[in-house]
Amino acid sequence: MSNVILSGKGNRASLVAEATELAAKIESELPGAVFVVKGVKVTLAQAKATLLGYVTAVQSTNTGRATVHNLVGAESDALDEMRDLGHAIQSFVISNYGVGAAQLGALNLSAKKPATKTVAVKAEAIAKGKATREVRHTLGPRQKAALHGSVPPAPAPSPDRPGSNGR
Numbered sequence: 001m002s003n004v005i006l007s008g009k010g011n012r013a014s015l016v017a018e019a020t021e022l023a024a025k026i027e028s029e030l031p032g033a034v035f036v037v038k039g040v041k042v043t044l045a046q047a048k049a050t051l052l053g054y055v056t057a058v059q060s061t062n063t064g065r066a067t068v069h070n071l072v073g074a075e076s077d078a079l080d081e082m083r084d085l086g087h088a089i090q091s092f093v094i095s096n097y098g099v100g101a102a103q104l105g106a107l108n109l110s111a112k113k114p115a116t117k118t119v120a121v122k123a124e125a126i127a128k129g130k131a132t133r134e135v136r137h138t139l140g141p142r143q144k145a146a147l148h149g150s151v152p153p154a155p156a157p158s159p160d161r162p163g164s165n166g167r
Helices: 003-007 013-028 044-097 102-106 120-138 141-144
Strands: 034-037 040-043
Touching: 003 013, 013 044, 040 044, 120 141
Parallel strands: none
Antiparallel strands: 034 040
16 A cells, blocks of 8 residues: 555555555455454545545546636626627617716716826827837827928039930
8 A cells, every 4th residue: 555545645546546556455354354443443435435535525626626627617708798888888888878867866877987098198198209210210290291392403414525415
């Protein structure tokens, strides 16, 4: 017998394997044995039932965990569907009756409030915009309108150059 059962340490799978193996071998290895557990006599049949009872308990727990996992997943899916429906109801009321409709209050809903930016966020956005323009050398519409380029006059062909008259 392994120390896993005696110590109770180890993973559940190893404990189940050891308990199953011990339950299968106990009658053939120790025929007619009677054990004393906490002052109470325990027969081989009772010992085997105790070992297999642990195995059954672990299997039940595993089944229960799987069931709970599935139920939690179903609850999460139902919550997502309910939220989607709530948003659809809210959008319906706002689009059909307006933002200040009494139906919103009656249904315990409210119109979405626009997000307010703090002064620090606005200042950071302005600084980033200026830095981007500086790096990319981009100009705004007014800056573009203020720019006027001048084209230097083309040099006049000199008559003393051969081929300058087009022949």
